[in-house]
Amino acid sequence: MTALPRALPLLGHAPWFALKPLDFLTSLAGHGDLVRIRLGPLRAYVVCHPTLVHQLLLADRTFDKGGPFYDKLREIAGNGVGTCPASAHRRQRRLVQPAFHRDRMPGHTQVMAEEVAALTAPWQNGQTLHVPDAMHRLSTAVVVRCLFDPSTDTSGIPALQSSIDAIVDGITRRMTWPMPLLHRLPTPGNRRYQRARLHVRHLTNALISGLRSTGADHDNLMSLLMAPDADGVFLSDTEVHDQVVTFLLAGVQSIAITLSWAWYLIGTHPDIRTRLHDEVDAVLGGRPAQLTDLDSLDLTGRIVTETLRLYPPDSLLLTRTTATDTELGGHPLPAGTTLVFSPYQLHRRPDAYPAPDRFAPERWNAVDKPAPGTFVPFGAGPRKCIADTFVQTQATLALATVAARWQLRPIPGQPLRPVGQAVRAPHKLSMMLNQRSSTSDREVDV
Numbered sequence: 001m002t003a004l005p006r007a008l009p010l011l012g013h014a015p016w017f018a019l020k021p022l023d024f025l026t027s028l029a030g031h032g033d034l035v036r037i038r039l040g041p042l043r044a045y046v047v048c049h050p051t052l053v054h055q056l057l058l059a060d061r062t063f064d065k066g067g068p069f070y071d072k073l074r075e076i077a078g079n080g081v082g083t084c085p086a087s088a089h090r091r092q093r094r095l096v097q098p099a100f101h102r103d104r105m106p107g108h109t110q111v112m113a114e115e116v117a118a119l120t121a122p123w124q125n126g127q128t129l130h131v132p133d134a135m136h137r138l139s140t141a142v143v144v145r146c147l148f149d150p151s152t153d154t155s156g157i158p159a160l161q162s163s164i165d166a167i168v169d170g171i172t173r174r175m176t177w178p179m180p181l182l183h184r185l186p187t188p189g190n191r192r193y194q195r196a197r198l199h200v201r202h203l204t205n206a207l208i209s210g211l212r213s214t215g216a217d218h219d220n221l222m223s224l225l226m227a228p229d230a231d232g233v234f235l236s237d238t239e240v241h242d243q244v245v246t247f248l249l250a251g252v253q254s255i256a257i258t259l260s261w262a263w264y265l266i267g268t269h270p271d272i273r274t275r276l277h278d279e280v281d282a283v284l285g286g287r288p289a290q291l292t293d294l295d296s297l298d299l300t301g302r303i304v305t306e307t308l309r310l311y312p313p314d315s316l317l318l319t320r321t322t323a324t325d326t327e328l329g330g331h332p333l334p335a336g337t338t339l340v341f342s343p344y345q346l347h348r349r350p351d352a353y354p355a356p357d358r359f360a361p362e363r364w365n366a367v368d369k370p371a372p373g374t375f376v377p378f379g380a381g382p383r384k385c386i387a388d389t390f391v392q393t394q395a396t397l398a399l400a401t402v403a404a405r406w407q408l409r410p411i412p413g414q415p416l417r418p419v420g421q422a423v424r425a426p427h428k429l430s431m432m433l434n435q436r437s438s439t440s441d442r443e444v445d446v
Helices: 015-017 020-033 050-058 069-075 086-100 102-120 131-147 157-176 181-182 186-213 223-224 237-267 268-281 291-294 298-310 344-346 387-403
Strands: 034-039 042-047 064-066 129-130 316-323 326-328 331-333 338-341 406-410 432-433
Touching: 015 020, 015 034, 020 034, 020 344, 034 387, 050 326, 050 338, 069 129, 069 157, 069 186, 069 237, 069 316, 086 223, 086 237, 086 298, 102 131, 102 291, 102 387, 131 157, 131 223, 131 237, 157 186, 157 237, 157 268, 186 223, 186 237, 223 237, 237 268, 237 298, 237 387, 237 406, 268 298, 268 387, 291 298, 291 387, 298 387, 338 344, 338 406
Parallel strands: 042 338
Antiparallel strands: 034 042, 064 316, 129 432, 316 338, 326 331, 406 432
């Protein structure tokens, strides 16, 4: 166990973390497998070795969900299946699991196809597209319609999208500078965060009330959440609300971030872009992708997986708290210890991924699975994200459907890297739209 040097009085390592969080995180493995850091008043151990991270994720009752990330997320999502303590998790997961059964996927896929059509309908050849905004509109509409009702009015999507962005920004700031006094000040960012919290809560409550009042058995996730399980057990109203907010925040961000970075990576690798168009031409012939196409969209799926490796949606810091005195990697840890791991750091280890910064979809061989703890965009073990298949499936089908008709090309002089305090959607990414007039288009980069 190694203490990171250069901690400042009162602030600890917070200035380095706030200024260059990703560089800070990737440097920690050089100090040991378990590294002690201090961010303001918060003292924590960063778990840098994949084997130790895997042990941590498997032992969910010993290393419970807690620490600054989940403490702040609970301000918004309460105790949903993604944030609740281990003592409540198994019951909630059992009640929520049917909402993500594979039998529900065809309906979700139809929603995605409709929303891709709505998104791309006004696109014009040669138009400049702000990619993150477009992908956030798409993912928000898909998640809202799948959650509540395929016929849900999506006119409020821009306001909801803005609120979700403000919430994520607020949580990230509170993690980066875990100093409660700063978060109570009436700054513009804090006021925006509080307004966004209220907006999402009011919207969610209104949609739940509307669905309950109809008494109809809609084909959507919300109806399944409000239905009893095989033993006649229901989620409480509070639990239903917390699940909905959890799915809104996690689903919207995960799909939008993955698609935004995928378009950037495809656009900056013309050889992969050509191969992607070859695949979608052969499989789709210009039509929207369907669930039955998934196995044939091999390269498309690998692009999504490699994007999740390079730019995992929850990449900055995920936290756990020891529920009892324990040890990890031979190091004793008293109860209440905060442990931290970073998917971004784990995914870019050169001992796990040769040339780890290179975009290489071909590295994902269906036979060779990644070593435990080296690929955790959705976590692992009992607390692995319940919607991981939903996110990966929707991202793959959306990517293929758009690529069948459109080519997104980078605009010269626009260098990008992750911005803000986490790997988020590349907010400044704009790309040029080229309509593919036939399935045999082959454009040459100059």
